[in-house]
Amino acid sequence: MSFWSAEAPALTVLALALTVALLRARPHERTVFLNTLWLFLMGIAGQAAAAALAGLDFPGAAHGTQIVFRIVTAVALIRILGFAVFRLLLPLAGKQPPRIIEDLAIMVVYLGYGFVQLRAAGVDLASLVTTSAILTAVIAFAMQDTLGNVLAGLAIQLDNSVQVGDWIKVDELSGRVRDIRWRSTLLETRNWETVVIPNGMLMKSRVAILGRREGAPRQxxxxxxxxxxxxxxxxxxxxxxxxxxxxxxxxxxxxxxxxxxxxxxxxxxxxxxxxxxxxxxxxxxxxxxxxxxxxxxxxxxxAGIRVAEPQRTVHAIQRDEAHAATVRRRELTRRTQMLSSVGLFAGLSDSEKADIAEGLQYAPFARGDVITKQGNAAHWLYLVAFGEAEVLYEPPNGGMPRVIGTIHAGEFFGEMALLTGDARSATVIAKTDVECYRLERASFQELLASRPEIADEVKRVMGTRRTDLEHARQSYAVAGDGSRGARTPNLLGRLRRFFAANP
Missing domain, CATH: 3.30.70.100 (Alpha-Beta Plaits)
Known part of the structure; x- marks a missing residue:
């Protein structure tokens, strides 16, 4: 009797080649593939040991060793071939069968191999099946919950109702399906928990698949x-x-x-x-x-709309006017301190700052909000108390907007359109969360008329910003387009007339 198979070297080469291909295609599953390969190599080594025992004239030990390790080799090889078919060849063909189908196919091949070995050993399969019927019934009764979970997992995979990667909600639990196994489904929650749900319970519960609608993106x-x-x-x-x-x-x-x-x-x-x-x-x-x-x-x-709180009618004997006055004084002090931080108003007296503070309107913006839009009418001068904003020029031909400046806390913007009467010449977007105060056009123009030094500062700032704006327009200008040249003299003329009237 030969204790070494002539096909062993070829099978070893095949197992090594398939394992290398699997490792390259699915490196995240390397532990499973390498463990199976080591099991196969152990079976090959065991058969070599059986041949050595036969050479030493230990036929009984050689025969037993050869049977055990031949089964080990066959089991590992069947598993490697199953991996190659279901995790390598079928995905290359664009098919991704459920994992439970792979397990069933490998299990069927295991059973087939076992029956072949039993028949080769002279066992009567018909009598074996007959005598084991009672034992099978007892085992099935004892494992009815486990079998129910297995059948439920098979049903989930076959009807494709829940897929790996889906977000589902089961009762009060929600999470993403990581895997569907024989007995259970693994659910990863937003709290970094992995919850094991028996498949039988999943089949009996009401399951909501979040964000999935046929023919539509997941949202x-x-x-x-x-x-x-x-x-x-x-x-x-x-x-x-x-x-x-x-x-x-x-x-x-x-x-x-x-x-x-x-x-x-x-x-x-x-x-x-x-x-x-x-x-x-x-x-x-x-x-x-x-x-x-x-x-x-x-x-x-x-928009001046307050988020409301629950209202209840309370009959009070006396209104707390002192508290309301305290709150108002605190807000006016905050506004006055903000005006002091803006260079444009630093030279004003406390009484002048207080008068301006009375007319300011609070205007917060979240990051990404459009504060002013190029082309819109101008009604306000904006004073930045907190945060940063970006100034963008949007070309009239629909090109990509260009950032032409950044406005920081303690600076102002919106003066150019207020003075010329033109629409906003650029778009201002909140780069961070921004807190602004708005000053009306009439109040701003009245301030310029009464304080020449403020008008000089506005002239200086406008000169710099106008230069940046013209550079942006020139970079987008189309050859032969005379719109820019006509607009600049018109803008300069409006500014000269305003400051000539308010020297």
Whole structure:
């Protein structure tokens, strides 16, 4: 009897070649592939040891060793071939069968190999099946939960209702499906937890697949609630927020469908609204909700719309006017300190600063908000109290906007359009979260007329900014286009006339 197979060297080369190909194609699964290869090599080494024992005239030991390690070799080789078919060849052909199908196929081959070996050993398979029927029934009854999970996992894989990578919600638990195995499904939550859900429980529960609709990109609708005083018309609230949110480019917020605002109900004396948007990265739900709320709050503040609190009627004997006066004085002091930090107003007296502070309007902007838009009418001078903003020139032919400057805290902008009466000549966007105060056109022009030194500072700043703006226009100018040359004298003429009238 031969204890060494002549095919062993060829099978070894085949196993090595397939393992190398698998490692190159799927390096993240190297542990599984290498462990199977080591098992195969151990089987080959065991058969070589059986041949050595036969050479030493130990036929009984050689025979037993050869049977055990031949089975080990066959099991490992079948597994390697299964890996090659399901994890190498089929993916190359554009097919990605469920993992449970791979396991079933390998299991069937194992059973087939076992039956062949039993038949070769002279075992009557018919009598074996008959005598083991009772044992099979007992085992099936004892493992009914396990078998139920296995069958449920097979059903999930075959009907493709839940796929690896899907975001699902089971009862109050939500997460991303990492793997569907024989007995259970692994779910990775946003809290960096891996939850093991038995497949039988998954089949019996109500499962919501988040963000998935046939023929549409993966995105999930989020709803943010807020309340506004009923004194503000709902049409104004909805139009203000929808116009602003559709202009913003917030990470992980889908452009289509666009964000929308609806009046959802009435709650404790206020109007209850919902801002609805579509989330594209389901892992970033909380952080994206927070960023959208920041923009929502800043937009409402700029529009002079206060986020409401629950209203209750309280009959008080005396109003606390002293507290209200204290709050007002604190805000005026804050505005006056801000004016002192702006070089344009540093030379004013305290009383002059206080007069200007009375007329300022608070205007916060979240990062990415458009503060002023090129081409829009000008009504305000903006004073930056906190943050930074970028100045962009947008060419009329639709080219890419160009950054022509940065405005820091303690600086101002918007003076050019106020003085000339023209539309805004550039777009200003909040580079960070920005806090501004706005001064009306009439107040600004009155200040220039009464304080010549402020007018001189405005002239200096405007000269620098006008030069930067003209450079940007020249870089976009088309040969033969005379629009720039006509606009510059017109702008200079308007400025000369204004400052001549207010020397």
């Amino acid at each position: 999930w609708r989020r709803i943010l609630g807020f309340m506004v005083d009923p004194g503000v018309p709902p049409a104004r609230v909805i139009a203000t927020l929808e116009d602003e949110m559709r202009e913003l480019a917030i990470p992980n917020v889908a452009r289509s469908p666009a964000p929308s605002v609806v009046l959802h109900g009435f709650d404790e004396g206020n109007l209850r609204y919902q801002l609805r948007y579509w989330l594209t990265d389901l892992l970033e739900d909380d952080s994206t909700d927070s960023m959208v709320r920041v923009h929502l709050f800043a937009t409402l503040q700029r």
